[in-house]
Amino acid sequence: MARLAGKVAVVTGAGSIGNGWGNGKACAVVYAREGAQVVLVDRNEEVVAQTSDFIEQEGGSAISVVVDVSTELGVETYVEAALRHYGTIDILHNNVGIGIPRNFVEITESEWDLIYRVNLKSVFLGCRQVLPIMRSRGGGSIINISSIASHRWTGTSLAAYASSKAAINQLTQAIAIEYAKERIRCNAVVLGFIDTPTVFAGLSAGATEAERQLLAAQRDAACPMGRMGTVWEVASACVFLASDEASYVTGTELVVDGGLSATVPAG
Ligand SMILES: NC(=O)c1ccc[n+]([C@@H]2O[C@H](COP(=O)([O-])OP(=O)(O)OC[C@H]3O[C@@H](n4cnc5c(N)ncnc54)[C@H](O)[C@@H]3O)[C@@H](O)[C@H]2O)c1
Secondary structure, eight states: OOTTTTOEEEEESOSOSSSSOOHHHHHHHHHHHTTOEEEEEESOHHHHHHHHHHHHHTTOEEEEEEOOTTSHHHHHHHHHHHHHHHSOOSEEEEOOOOOOOOOGGGOOHHHHHHHHIIIIIHHHHHHHHHHHHHHHHTOEEEEEEEEGGGTSOOSSOOHHHHHHHHHHHHHHHHHHHHTGGGTEEEEEEEEOSBOOHHHHHTSOTTOOHHHHHHHHHHHHHHSTTSSOBOHHHHHHHHHHHHSGGGTTOOSOEEEESTTGGGOOOOO
16 A cells, blocks of 8 residues: 555655755655655756656656745745645645855855755745645644754854754744644654765866765765665655654654764764
8 A cells, every 4th residue: 555645745846956866856756656646846947847757657646836945936836736736735845955065254144044045934934834734634744854964063064054954953843843733743854964966066067076986985984884875765764754654753853864973983
């Protein structure tokens, strides 16, 4: 039996930056494989079309909505499209997140505002519009994608990104408790080093394959399992939280990092 049969899932950032598989793209595909009808939301029409085509080729059901999820209009547009096509929303998966590596005093005000708008305000706006729908439906599951950078230093200057993700963790708890009696669950998935194209997008435009491999090897070596996580391992955790199997799981942070945040540097 498909674990999300009969459910409608919205996934933000359902495309992927660069070739390959990002977290949102993999989660959208796995939700569809588990029987959900999926609303694919992304600001990039080309990449979200790739996700949509993939789902359709596998026999799944999806629609694409091209918007910026950090704006009220963007959120209204994807919510309206979900209701028009599928009639409701059972799962809201807030995956969109951006980071700009900068030493602390070099972060500009506009960069700070952009990161907070895209990472945090998008989650606030999305939840604010979707919660009443879930309430009228008698329940739902919200999954907010966070990062171990919300808990501790991860080796890069990412103050705006890290603090915005920490705010997502707390927003998750606030929603979970306020809506617990409404049978709406809200959880954060706290990711460690995952092997996605975005990681390598941070390299300079002229980076060689050897430089790419060096970065991958450094990230692999930093993880207790000797490798980064895969987007499919992220999707497995998210399917659990999205499904009724997690009916008594709310307000939690599910850390998917292969044990990375349980370590300290060797003395
Ligand atoms: N990759 C990692 O190692 C890692 C680690 C920790 C947390 N994360 C988190 O995982 C999430 C996804 O990361 P990823 O690297 O898989 O995704 P990604 O960077 O490939 O982005 C996914 C999609 O989001 C879309 N997007 C970006 N801004 C948008 C906006 N304002 N409106 C609509 N769409 C927008 C992009 O077009 C892209 O297709 C992020 O929240 C990120 O912080 C990733």
